[in-house]
Structures are given as structure tokens and as C-alpha cells.
């Protein structure tokens with residue numbers, strides 16, 4: 001089932017039985033970013049606060065393992081799935097191996113998802129923990145910084161365990177979710193997901 005097929009198949013929630021959504025805490029304005037900020041403001045994610053039919057469960061996996069503020073980290077030698085398989089590492093920007101801490105954070109996030117019976121996750125793209133579409137390949141502060149298609153470690157574990165993860169930049173998918181949460185919401189069919197934008201197609205030659 002594609003992401004959009006899944007989202008279209010989601011039940012219509014109510015105030016009494018809201019949709020259970022796991023979100024990267026920073027997307028809800030929590031200052032859990034590496035630099036003690038919320039990593040900017042993303043109206044597409046903050047909009048979820050408007051819906052009485054949504055129950056938002058917020059979690060920051062990196063803060064769980066490394067505290068805030070902290071160093072930035074990225075995945076070296078693969079993507080989040082490769083980290084889970086022991087084929088790639090998570091390094092802080094000063095080169096400290098954070099792989100074990102990140103895997104512990106991913107397991108905690110999965111535990112929360114299961115406890116809360118999460119129906120969908122909305123997570124911050126590009127993050128070595130929460131990314132779901134695009135992440136950095138190696139250190140993002142390198143003068144030769146590169147991107148790769150793939151997920152961060154925590155998103156990878158959720159996806160592997162069957163939980164649907166979309167990013168705050170998957171605007172077409174978010175439109176479907178908004179329409180589930182509010183029957184008066186008209187889907188904006190001009191919106192597209194992150195993997196459909198011109199930059200993505202050009203950069204990855206897809």
C-alpha cells in the first residue's frame with residue numbers, strides 16, 4: 001500500500017476517539033533541537049494543534065539519549081536502516097560515535113508508538129533520527145555536504161515495524177490527513193510531497 005493509499009484508508013476520528021499521531025517534538029515548537037531551538041517553525045506541522053480530533057504524542061529521540069543542547073549528528077556509511085543493521089554509524093559533528101545512543105532512542109520511540117497505539121507519525125525530515133525522505137550523507141557541516149535518499153534511524157525503525165511515517169514537507173500527504181481530521185477541509189490538490197519537488201528530482205536524478 002502506498003503512503004497515500006494508507007492515509008486515505010485511515011478512519012475518520014472524533015473528539016472522543018481522536019487520531020493518534022506521533023510527532024517529532026521540535027515540530028510542535030518544543031526547543032529540543034541540537035542548538036536549544038525548535039529547528040525553525042513549520043506551519044504544516046503546527047496546524048495539527050488546531051484539530052480536536054487529533055491526539056498528538058510528542059517525542060524527541062535525540063534529547064532522550066543525548067540531552068539538549070547537544071552536538072549535531074549525522075549518519076556515515078549508509079542510512080538509518082543500515083545503522084539498524086550494523087552497517088553504518090551515527091557520529092556527532094566532533095566525531096564521537098553516537099550509534100548506540102541513537103539505536104536506544106529509536107527503540108524508545110518505537111516503545112512509545114506501541115504503547116500509544118500510534119496510527120501515523122509526522123516527523124522532521126533531514127534529521128539523522130527523524131528524517132524519512134532525505135537525510136545527509138556524512139557530516140552536514142562538511143564543505144562537500146551531500147544528501148541521500150533514506151530515513152534517519154528512529155524513522156527507519158518505525159517504518160520497519162509497520163508504522164507509516166510522513167514528513168512535515170510531504171504536503172500532499174498532510175492534506176489527506178487534514179481532511180481526515182476536519183471534514184470541512186478541502187484537499188489542496190496542487191500540493192506535492194517532498195520526493196516530488198524539482199530539487200529532489202534534479203539532485204537525485206530520479
Ligand code: SF4
Pocket residue numbers: 024025026027032033034039059060061062063124127129130
Ligand atoms: S531528534 Fe527529531 S524531534 Fe529531536 S530535534 Fe531532531 S528532528 Fe526534532
